[in-house]
Amino acid sequence: MDSAVFTPEAAYTLDQLEAKFPPRDLPAGACVTRFGPSPTGFMHIGGLYTSLVSRRLAHQSGGKFFLRIEDTDKKREVEGTVDLILASLATYGLSPDEGEIADGQEVGAYGPYRQSERKPIYQSCVRWLLDQGHAYPCFATADELQALRDEQTKRKVPPGYYGAWAIWRDKSADDVAAALAQGLPFVIRLRATGGRDERVTLPDTIRGDLEFPANQTDVVLLKADGMPTYHLAHVVDDHFMRTTDVIRGNEWLASYPMHAQMFALFGWAPPRFAHISPIEKQDGGSRRKLSKRHDPEASVGWYMEAGYPLGAVTEYLLNLIDGRFEDWRAANPDLPNTEFQIELERMSRSGALFDLVKLDSVSREVVGTMSARAIYDAALVWASGHDPEFAVRFAADADYSQRIIDIERHGERPRKDIVRWDQLPADIGYFFDDRYAELLGEAKETFAALQPAPAEGLLAAVAEGYDPALERDQWLEWLRDLGLTFGYAPNAKTFKQAPDQYRGHFGDLASVLRVALAARRNTPDLHEMMQVLGKERVVTRLTAAIGW
RNA sequence: GGCCCGUUCGUCCAGUGGUUAGGACGCGGCCCUUUCACGGCUGAAACACGGGUUCGAAUCCCGUACGGGUCACCA
Numbered sequence: 001m002d003s004a005v006f007t008p009e010a011a012y013t014l015d016q017l018e019a020k021f022p023p024r025d026l027p028a029g030a031c032v033t034r035f036g037p038s039p040t041g042f043m044h045i046g047g048l049y050t051s052l053v054s055r056r057l058a059h060q061s062g063g064k065f066f067l068r069i070e071d072t073d074k075k076r077e078v079e080g081t082v083d084l085i086l087a088s089l090a091t092y093g094l095s096p097d098e099g100e101i102a103d104g105q106e107v108g109a110y111g112p113y114r115q116s117e118r119k120p121i122y123q124s125c126v127r128w129l130l131d132q133g134h135a136y137p138c139f140a141t142a143d144e145l146q147a148l149r150d151e152q153t154k155r156k157v158p159p160g161y162y163g164a165w166a167i168w169r170d171k172s173a174d175d176v177a178a179a180l181a182q183g184l185p186f187v188i189r190l191r192a193t194g195g196r197d198e199r200v201t202l203p204d205t206i207r208g209d210l211e212f213p214a215n216q217t218d219v220v221l222l223k224a225d226g227m228p229t230y231h232l233a234h235v236v237d238d239h240f241m242r243t244t245d246v247i248r249g250n251e252w253l254a255s256y257p258m259h260a261q262m263f264a265l266f267g268w269a270p271p272r273f274a275h276i277s278p279i280e281k282q283d284g285g286s287r288r289k290l291s292k293r294h295d296p297e298a299s300v301g302w303y304m305e306a307g308y309p310l311g312a313v314t315e316y317l318l319n320l321i322d323g324r325f326e327d328w329r330a331a332n333p334d335l336p337n338t339e340f341q342i343e344l345e346r347m348s349r350s351g352a353l354f355d356l357v358k359l360d361s362v363s364r365e366v367v368g369t370m371s372a373r374a375i376y377d378a379a380l381v382w383a384s385g386h387d388p389e390f391a392v393r394f395a396a397d398a399d400y401s402q403r404i405i406d407i408e409r410h411g412e413r414p415r416k417d418i419v420r421w422d423q424l425p426a427d428i429g430y431f432f433d434d435r436y437a438e439l440l441g442e443a444k445e446t447f448a449a450l451q452p453a454p455a456e457g458l459l460a461a462v463a464e465g466y467d468p469a470l471e472r473d474q475w476l477e478w479l480r481d482l483g484l485t486f487g488y489a490p491n492a493k494t495f496k497q498a499p500d501q502y503r504g505h506f507g508d509l510a511s512v513l514r515v516a517l518a519a520r521r522n523t524p525d526l527h528e529m530m531q532v533l534g535k536e537r538v539v540t541r542l543t544a545a546i547g548w
Numbered sequence: 549g550g551c552c553c554g555u556u557c558g559u560c561c562a563g564u565g566g567u568u569a570g571g572a573c574g575c576g577g578c579c580c581u582u583u584c585a586c587g588g589c590u591g592a593a594a595c596a597c598g599g600g601u602u603c604g605a606a607u608c609c610c611g612u613a614c615g616g617g618u619c620a621c622c623a
Binding site: 349 | 552572617619621
């Protein structure tokens with residue numbers, strides 16, 4: 001039987017492919033890694049995690065990181081996913097060196113980088129396997145396969161298409177020709193070579209040597225539509241794309257024996273493997289993988305919407321990769337995190353629980369090291385996409401916005417209360433007059449509820465006497481003195497010693513000003529806030545509040 | 549069910565035969581303080597269990613339990 005019938009799109013011999021995709025010219029020790037997502041409408045945080053590991057490993061060794069779109073299942077494909085993947089990677093600084101880099105645009109000499117466009121390559125390899133007797137066509141129907149499984153379950157033997165259960169494994173050429181003549185759909189299966197007690201060992205970079213029973217299953221290589229299964233595509237692609245390190249989720253551990261067998265049959269040296277544990281989530285008493293359905297934080301889109309700065313997600317993930325990152329960061333507060341060398345060998349073998357609280361803490365630190373300008377730029381990009389109304393305000397006066405951001409962020413102990421950009425509209429909205437106007441209603445309520453009630457004439461006096469030229473200390477002294485004339489003790493201690501002699505203490509006075517100026521009781525340093533607002537706004541707002 | 553993987557404070561990690569089992573986040577307390585933060589100090593908090601090996605085990609071996617993965621023409 002001519003194998004061409006089963007692989008109509010085959011176009012090369014193995015030798016031709018070897019010549020077409022020669023070994024890469026890279027320095028010794030350089031790692032070539034890849035990320036191979038299927039475009040099913042979603043970018044999982046785990047994909048970002050794997051990409052981070054892969055890309056860092058490649059780059060710190062002088063190698064390459066490429067993106068391969070694994071779109072061999074046309075049923076599950078969701079349009080637009082590739083753009084989403086590209087945007088996600090780009091947002092967190094993980095753009096690939098090779099592969100699709102923009103809509104339909106590819107770079108790199110080992111393409112095409114979409115598996116759906118590599119059919120001739122897969123079929124060429126399968127044809128060789130067929131010719132060698134290492135693969136064969138199978139015309140079993142879904143019903144027949146189901147019946148097989150039912151029988152296996154009944155007989156309590158391992159389910160699967162193997163050995164004597166592999167009904168098409170040893171069919172005669174006549175049977176095959178007959179099925180073909182009827183136009184029956186077929187798949188191509190591997191003729192498994194694993195012996196009954198044979199074992200294979202996987203030298204996993206993270207986990208050390210792992211041992212499994214050798215593969216005995218005649219796994220499907222080519223589906224009825226002529227597309228490869230993951231197994232075939234992985235082996236063929238990672239060989240011809242010259243991947244040195246396959247970094248993938250540990251759900252692939254169990255299929256390693258199949259892959260190993262195929263590499264051996266082709267006579268190819270397998271790459272190194274590193275199976276990483278998935279990021280999990282606490283769910284009641286147990287833990288499970290972060291799921292697309294139940295956990296919004298499973299999607300990279302969630303982090304983009306929340307406006308976590310690039311570095312925050314990266315550094316949090318780096319922490320999961322190697323706990324020593326934290327120590328490194330503490331010792332090197334100013335170095336870019338790309339300087340941190342990751343080591344696969346040090347990765348945890350068990351799955352890490354995703355901890356949003358920790359992420360926030362990391363983010364706080366990351367934002368803490370950013371300049372007001374950098375925060376402004378990043379937050380504006382976020383706002384443009386997620387809060388247009390705020391974006392307009394924020395962009396209207398870039399200098400004003402940056403001074404707002406910079407409040408209490410300079411000096412020895414910078415304020416670290418920004419975690420994600422989406423908190424900004426609520427946190428600093430009151431600085432903008434149009435937003436402040438919208439907050440007036442609640443401001444009045446808060447003002448009316450103030451205890452002790454604001455002293456008559458206080459607002460007018462502050463508005464009257466406010467001198468923005470005063471340094472913080474002088475200003476404080478001035479305000480304390482002024483407060484005293486309205487019955488506010490200069491500090492809490494004095495007040496506590498003689499509560500009946502005062503209306504309240506300095507903190508109460510500050511609250512009055514805060515509510516009038518910011519429509520809330522909690523604000524950053526009052527002095528600095530007033531400086532940024534500027535005398536005009538301060539006077540206007542205080543004066544308007546006199547009637548509250 | 550078979551096969552495989554995993555198990556140190558609530559969480560993330562250090563620890564590779566001899567440590568008062570360390571750090572970070574979170575939590576409690578104290579301090580600083582014009583509110584909220586920041587910061588400083590401090591406290592509570594863990595080697596899944598049972599057997600070995602050893603002078604000595606979180607570290608090595610075996611078993612148990614509990615989690616997880618996988619057994620598709622999905623990746």
